[in-house]
Every structure is written in structure tokens, then in C-alpha cells.
Amino acid sequence: MKHHKTIFVVLISILLGFSSMAVAKEGNWKKGRIYYKMVCSECHLEKAGGKISPSEKTKAEWLDYFEKNIHGPQDAPTKYTASYFVSKEYRESIKNTNRAAKKMLKVPEDQLLEDVKAFLVHTAKDSDQPSRCE
Amino acid sequence: MKIPGSTIFHICRISLLFVLLSGSAYATTTADHTKFKQLQVHFNSGPDVTRTCIKCHTEAAKQIHKTKHWTWEFLNPQNKQRLGKKNIVNNFCITPKSNFDHCATCHVGYGWRDDTFDFSSEVNVDCLVCHDTTGDYLKSGDNAGHPKSTVDLAYIAQNVGKTSRDTCGACHFYGGGGNGVKHGDMDDSLAVPDRDLDVHMDAVGPDFTCSTCHKSIEHDVAGSRYMPDAKHTDDYHVHRRDYDEENNAHCRACHGNKPHKKADKSRLNHHANKIACQTCHIPEMSRGGIPTRMTWDWSTAGQLNEDGEPIERKVDGNLVYSSKRGTITYAENINPEYIWFNGKVRYQLLTEKVRYNDDGYVLVNEFEGSPYDGESRIWPVKVFRGVQPYDPVNQTLVVPHTTGSDKASYWKNFDWQKAVAAGMKSAGLPFSGEVDFVKTQMSWLINHMVTPGEGAVGCNECHSKNGRLKDIDGIYIPGRDADKTLDAYGWLIASMTLVGVILHGIGRIISYYWSKRK
Numbered sequence: 001m002k003h004h005k006t007i008f009v010v011l012i013s014i015l016l017g018f019s020s021m022a023v024a025k026e027g028n029w030k031k032g033r034i035y036y037k038m039v040c041s042e043c044h045l046e047k048a049g050g051k052i053s054p055s056e057k058t059k060a061e062w063l064d065y066f067e068k069n070i071h072g073p074q075d076a077p078t079k080y081t082a083s084y085f086v087s088k089e090y091r092e093s094i095k096n097t098n099r100a101a102k103k104m105l106k107v108p109e110d111q112l113l114e115d116v117k118a119f120l121v122h123t124a125k126d127s128d129q130p131s132r133c134e
Numbered sequence: 135m136k137i138p139g140s141t142i143f144h145i146c147r148i149s150l151l152f153v154l155l156s157g158s159a160y161a162t163t164t165a166d167h168t169k170f171k172q173l174q175v176h177f178n179s180g181p182d183v184t185r186t187c188i189k190c191h192t193e194a195a196k197q198i199h200k201t202k203h204w205t206w207e208f209l210n211p212q213n214k215q216r217l218g219k220k221n222i223v224n225n226f227c228i229t230p231k232s233n234f235d236h237c238a239t240c241h242v243g244y245g246w247r248d249d250t251f252d253f254s255s256e257v258n259v260d261c262l263v264c265h266d267t268t269g270d271y272l273k274s275g276d277n278a279g280h281p282k283s284t285v286d287l288a289y290i291a292q293n294v295g296k297t298s299r300d301t302c303g304a305c306h307f308y309g310g311g312g313n314g315v316k317h318g319d320m321d322d323s324l325a326v327p328d329r330d331l332d333v334h335m336d337a338v339g340p341d342f343t344c345s346t347c348h349k350s351i352e353h354d355v356a357g358s359r360y361m362p363d364a365k366h367t368d369d370y371h372v373h374r375r376d377y378d379e380e381n382n383a384h385c386r387a388c389h390g391n392k393p394h395k396k397a398d399k400s401r402l403n404h405h406a407n408k409i410a411c412q413t414c415h416i417p418e419m420s421r422g423g424i425p426t427r428m429t430w431d432w433s434t435a436g437q438l439n440e441d442g443e444p445i446e447r448k449v450d451g452n453l454v455y456s457s458k459r460g461t462i463t464y465a466e467n468i469n470p471e472y473i474w475f476n477g478k479v480r481y482q483l484l485t486e487k488v489r490y491n492d493d494g495y496v497l498v499n500e501f502e503g504s505p506y507d508g509e510s511r512i513w514p515v516k517v518f519r520g521v522q523p524y525d526p527v528n529q530t531l532v533v534p535h536t537t538g539s540d541k542a543s544y545w546k547n548f549d550w551q552k553a554v555a556a557g558m559k560s561a562g563l564p565f566s567g568e569v570d571f572v573k574t575q576m577s578w579l580i581n582h583m584v585t586p587g588e589g590a591v592g593c594n595e596c597h598s599k600n601g602r603l604k605d606i607d608g609i610y611i612p613g614r615d616a617d618k619t620l621d622a623y624g625w626l627i628a629s630m631t632l633v634g635v636i637l638h639g640i641g642r643i644i645s646y647y648w649s650k651r652k
Binding site: 029030033034037038099100103104122128129 | 269270272282284300325326328329337338339
């Protein structure tokens with residue numbers, strides 16, 4: 001019986017590992033769209049030089065952006081990477097003024113990053129549905 | 135500390151349950167379509183998918199066959215007009231008649247090209263267009279509602295689910311030929327709205343889908359533009375749509391007839407008898423950053439460049455002139471117009487001679503209403519004005535064959551006579567052979583983009599001279615309807631009364647002391 005329990009625990013651990021990997025791997029573009037529109041765009045419209053539409057870049061350019069993980073501007077603090085702006089630290093810092101950031105406070109960082117990436121790729125310039133979402 | 139094996143075992147079991155419930159995108163459904171062997175195949179066409187769907191969902195296609203989404207037809211029981219997209223004209227793209235190859239992109243079916251389309255075919259029903267959850271299902275622009283050849287139909291079929299703002303919006307956000315073109319209160323900003331844009335659909339708030347209000351029974355969706363419920367007098371109806379009730383998609387179904395609960399706002403409930411909720415709670419049209427079209431002049435279409443090629447001009451990304459369509463204007467964040475409306479709508483049919491209003495416009499639809507009929511409320515509307523082709527001899531609006539690449543298509547030959555002749559022939563309607571243009575006007579009720587209370591229309595926006603309701607007659611509105619002469623008489627009478635009271639009081643005091651002295 002003890003042997004069976006050990007096998008079961010090992011199997012479950014593997015399953016949990018795989019499932020969390022799978023969840024982080026496949027972004028949900030609809031959730032990414034909410035974050036992009038209600039957090040990214042809101043800041044860009046008000047403070048960071050205007051809107052950036054997903055259709056301004058191709059799929060490859062967006063993937064390259066996330067690969068390089070540089071957000072800018074050039075004189076910005078080094079921590080201002082693409083991943084920083086989906087981090088819990090960032091969401092925590094704006095939760096009092098941004099309802100979407102507050103609502104998504106508990107979403108794992110890597111998952112949210114994949115969601116946003118999925119949205120931008122899904123609606124990129126060379127996608128089937130280019131979006132000029134503000 | 136040693137953790138007992140049984141505890142770990144139970145933790146693992148709970149974790150497994152958690153993973154199964156939260157890890158699946160379809161945890162709220164009872165059927166995971168990715169597991170169905172029947173869907174793990176290659177599908178050659180949309181009807182192929184439907185053939186598989188209806189093996190389990192045996193009644194679904196039959197139910198769809200009875201709906202407006204399928205027939206594009208509606209018989210108005212009030213005035214017996216045969217309406218529906220199939221029968222009416224508008225002043226945007228004018229009519230799908232003779233243009234079904236293109237317009238059927240928004241039909242919940244496959245293959246509607248002309249009158250030979252089989253409306254009794256179950257496999258012609260397009261399940262995926264409403265039930266896709268991936269966002270990857272796209273219909274081809276000119277192929278009678280068939281999906282694009284690039285769509286992975288098996289993937290879409292394995293990922294079906296409930297309808298969403300995205301699936302409904304795929305057509306309803308794009309009515310009239312583009313994003314936000316037609317309605318003034320619907321565009322793709324409603325896919326992810328914030329609270330200010332729509333308090334109900336707020337993506338991080340209540341997150342209503344379209345079907346939260348537009349409830350359906352047997353695939354028949356509540357709500358009708360042909361017979362709107364303009365003055366619902368019954369109280370709450372939420373989650374209870376009876377078969378004999380035409381429309382439950384209205385504010386009062388949830389909010390009742392006294393929607394303002396706070397004591398300091400209860401005064402506003404007195405307005406509810408004469409004013410639609412939308413009048414105050416939708417202060418402006420097109421508030422989501424996407425402009426709506428306000429005018430469309432087809433008479434200027436057909437201008438070509440020096441090489442004889444069609445041209446397009448855009449301003450801020452919006453098409454303002456095209457050889458195919460003519461001249462178009464836009465607006466956003468604009469006040470609607472206001473009318474008395476009792477829910478009765480009459481359309482200008484293709485078989486009727488045109489009727490003009492006092493301003494020389496043919497009213498494509500007429501909204502009935504009066505301050506005196508006891509049935510009307512003041513409603514916000516988008517009034518869309520256009521110039522479109524008509525038959526000056528028969529005095530009727532006409533069907534132009536605009537889309538497609540055949541010789542008769544206007545977008546191919548830029549010849550109105552040929553296009554209208556082909557269109558009228560296809561519709562089986564008489565055509566004199568002459569084409570002229572007529573000014574037309576069409577009204578659209580404003581129902582969406584509902585702002586919360588703090589963004590609603592302020593009191594003085596109506597209770598003032600030249601306010602929003604300056605053209606609404608038949609009702610006394612304090613602040614708007616003040617008359618200087620009448621006011622002067624009123625103040626004079628009040629002043630004289632006050633003076634009289636004071637003099638009377640003084641007289642009583644004097645007489646009291648006078649009598650005491652004696």
C-alpha cells in the first residue's frame with residue numbers, strides 16, 4: 001500500500017509539473033487583451049507617449065520584443081523590462097489606481113506574460129485579425 | 135517534522151482535483167469537446183462540422199431555422215410589414231439582396247448566394263460562428279458565409295463554448311461594413327470595456343456577455359430592432375423569459391420601475407415614466423475611441439484616378455471617400471438626438487413609393503411616438519443621413535448589385551444603371567431603367583455603452599434653455615420652459631401676497647395694542 005502511495009505521489013507531482021508548464025506555455029489571448037488594454041494602453045495613453053497598437057508590429061517583431069525583454073525608454077531604470085510591467089511588483093504598485101491590475105494581482109507573472117504575448121501575436125500586423133486596439 | 139503519508143496522499147488528491155478544475159479552459163462545462171473522437175478528424179468544410187455537431191445536438195439546427203438569425207426575416211405583428219435583413223433597405227450598404235455572396239458573411243449559415251439557398255438544410259447551419267471560443271474562426275469575405283480556407287475547423291470544433299461579446303460582436307460590432315459603422319453604441323471597444331464605457335460589460339467587473347441581457351430560448355435571442363420594447367411597464371423580469379414575452383432585453387427587467395434606490399436619488403424615479411433609462415445613462419455615442427459613421431453619400435461614388443482605377447481617401451485611418459462607396463463622415467463622443475418613442479417602427483419598403491419628411495428626407499424607418507399617447511418615453515437615437523440611389527420614375531428605393539466581381543457589379547463597373555438593373559432583377563422588383571439619388575434618414579436606438587451614475591447626463595443638461603431636450607415638445611421641463619412674462623406675473627403675485635400678509639400682520643399688531651390701551 002505504501003508503495004502505491006509513493007507511486008501516486010510521484011505521478012501527481014509529475015502531472016502538476018507538466019500542467020503548470022503547459023498553462024504557462026499556452027497564453028490566453030483574451031486575458032492578455034484585458035491586461036494590454038486596461039493596463040498597458042492606459043499607461044501609454046496617459047503617460048508614455050500615446051497608444052501602441054498590436055498591429056504596429058509583425059508577429060516576429062513582437063516575439064523578438066519579448067525575447068529581448070527591453071521595454072524602454074533608453075534612460076529608464078534597468079528594471080523596466082517587458083516582464084517587469086506584468087510583474088506582481090508592478091501590479092502591486094498601481095493597484096490603487098488601476099482596477100485591472102488589482103483584479104489580476106494573483107495571476108502568476110509568467111502566465112500573464114504569456115497571455116499578453118499571445119494577444120499581441122494573435123492581433124499583430126501579419127495576423128488574420130490585426131488590431132488597432134488602443 | 136515528519137508528514138504522515140496519508141496526509142501527503144490527501145494533499146495530492148486535492149491538488150489533482152484543483153488541477154482538473156482550474157487547469158481546463160472548459161472547467162465550467164460538462165463536456166470537453168477536445169476529447170470527442172468525432173471531432174479529432176480533418177473537416178473539409180463548415181457543413182462537415184455541422185453534420186458532426188447535430189449528431190449529438192439533435193435539435194439545435196432545427197431551432198436555429200426558426201430564428202431571425204437564420205431567416206433574416208421578421209413579420210411585424212403590429213403593422214404586418216415583412217421586415218428582416220432580407221427584406222428591408224438601409225442607407226449604409228443598402229441591402230444584402232443580390233449581394234448575398236458578400237453579406238452572408240454575417241449569416242449563421244453556409245452557402246446563401248441567391249434564392250436557391252436551402253433554408254431547410256440542417257448542415258447549412260453554422261454552429262461555429264456563435265460558439266467559437268478561440269477567436270480564430272473567420273468567415274471568408276465573399277464566399278456566402280463559408281469559413282476561410284485557412285481556418286483549422288477541427289481545432290475550432292474542439293474548442294466550442296458559450297457565446298461571448300467576441301462572437302456576437304464579430305457581426306454586430308461591424309454592421310454596415312466596418313467597426314462601429316452602423317450603430318453608434320456598438321463597436322469592438324465593447325470586447326474589453328472598462329466601467330466608464332459600459333457598467334455592465336466592464337471586463338474586470340460584472341463582465342456581462344451579450345446573452346446576459348439578450349437571453350435566448352431554443353437559440354432564439356431576445357431583443358428586436360423591428361419591435362423594440364420602448365415602454366415596459368411590468369417590473370422585474372430577470373432570468374425569466376416567457377414564451378409569450380417578445381423581449382426581455384431591457385433595463386427594467388433587472389432594475390425595475392424605480393431603479394434609483396438611494397434616498398437622495400429617489401427624485402430621479404419620477405423621470406422614469408417619461409424618460410428611457412438610456413437617455414440619461416448613455417450621455418454620448420461612440421465613447422470607446424472608435425468613431426461611427428454619420429453620413430454616407432453614394433451619389434459621389436465612381437470617381438476614378440487618371441489611370442481609371444478606383445481611389446480611396448482616409449483621414450485618421452477612417453475611409454472618407456472611396457470610388458466604391460462615395461463620401462462618408464464620422465463622429466465620436468457625440469450627443470445623440472432625442473425623440474418620443476412608443477416602440478412602433480415603420481419601414482420604407484422596396485415595394486412602396488417613397489415618402490418624404492418636411493426636410494426633404496425619405497425616412498427609411500419612422501419611429502412612432504407622442505407625448506400624449508401614454509405609451510412613449512423620450513429615447514436617444516443615432517440619426518444617420520445618407521444619399522442613395524432610387525428609381526425616379528417608379529418613385530421607389532432600389533436594390534443595387536454592388537459587391538462581387540461580375541460585370542453587373544457596381545464595384546466592378548461603376549455603372550449605376552447596370553448595377554441597379556441587376557439588383558432589381560435579382561430581387562424580382564420593377565425598375566424603370568433610370569437612377570437618381572435621394573436624401574434618406576434612418577434612426578437607431580441607442581442602448582449600449584451604459585455609463586454608471588456618476589457619468590450620467592447632469593440635471594442642467596436638460597433643465598436649461600438650449601439643453602439636450604430643447605426640441606422635445608409636449609412636456610413641461612423646469613428650467614427649459616421658463617417664460618419671462620409668466621415668471622414676472624408669478625413673482626408679482628407672490629410679492630403682493632407677501633406684502634398683503636405683512637400689512638395684515640402689522641394691522642393685527644396695531645389693533646392688539648390699540649385695544650389694550652383702551
